[in-house]
Amino acid sequence: SQTIHQWPATLVQPVGSPLSLECTVEGTSNPNLYWYRQAAGRGLQLLFYSVGIGQISSEVPQNLSASRPQDRQFILSSKKLLLSDSGFYLCAWSVLGYEQFFGPGTRLTVL
Amino acid sequence: ELKVEQNPLFLSMQEGKNYTIYCNYSTTSDRLYWYRQDPGKSLESLFVLLSNGAVKQEGRLMASLDTKARLSTLHITAAVHDLSATYFCAVDINRDDKIIFGKGTRLHILP
Numbered sequence: 001s002q003t004i005h006q007w008p009a010t011l012v013q014p015v016g017s018p019l020s021l022e023c024t025v026e027g028t029s030n031p032n033l034y035w036y037r038q039a040a041g042r043g044l045q046l047l048f049y050s051v052g053i054g055q056i057s058s059e060v061p062q063n064l065s066a067s068r069p070q071d072r073q074f075i076l077s078s079k080k081l082l083l084s085d086s087g088f089y090l091c092a093w094s095v096l097g098y099e100q101f102f103g104p105g106t107r108l109t110v111l
Numbered sequence: 112e113l114k115v116e117q118n119p120l121f122l123s124m125q126e127g128k129n130y131t132i133y134c135n136y137s138t139t140s141d142r143l144y145w146y147r148q149d150p151g152k153s154l155e156s157l158f159v160l161l162s163n164g165a166v167k168q169e170g171r172l173m174a175s176l177d178t179k180a181r182l183s184t185l186h187i188t189a190a191v192h193d194l195s196a197t198y199f200c201a202v203d204i205n206r207d208d209k210i211i212f213g214k215g216t217r218l219h220i221l222p
Contacts, residue, residue: 043215046209098142102153102155107151
């Protein structure tokens with residue numbers, strides 16, 4: 001069966017510090033991978049998605065970036081965090097763009 | 112651009128009552144998903160609706176899809192407190208790799 005992991009689970013970072021969040025998927029090959037952000041009490045905002053190694057589509061221009069160095073690994077990064085980057089970051093996978101399955105999430109607080 | 116609208120956005124109801132959450136979307140699509148999110152948790156897949164007239168049921172929840180009306184409903188029968196959560200619908204953009212989420216309906220069931 002398929003499993004999706006995210007780490008860390010929680011993170012508190014100062015403004016201006018770098019960020020690296022990791023997502024890995026087990027049990028499937030060549031998945032589509034997605035990064036979403038959810039602000040407190042709000043809906044989901046799609047940040048990036050990837051249909052293959054090295055292929056990244058950006059949905060929202062901002063100070064975040066994403067990379068996919070391996071088939072089942074998706075990384076979200078920032079060089080300098082802003083207060084507005086606080087939120088709940090969710091990674092998801094799908095096969096051929098169909099139903100998405102979500103990881104447990106990373107709660108990021110920027111102080 | 113595909114727009115997905117849920118209503119109501121917030122619903123407080125008594126246990127034992129029935130109610131329906133609506134999900135309207137603006138562009139042709141024949142794939143729609145319902146997710147549940149408990150406070151502080153990730154999203155859990157509830158239903159996958161893949162064709163016009165599709166109906167799925169799980170316990171006290173029943174979801175349906177009318178692609179001609181561009182409408183999906185999530186019906187709650189004899190609500191219980193455990194169903195308190197936020198429910199999201201998401202619509203598949205045909206021939207794309209993304210799904211578009213509604214803003215979510217926060218359901219609060221009073222014991």
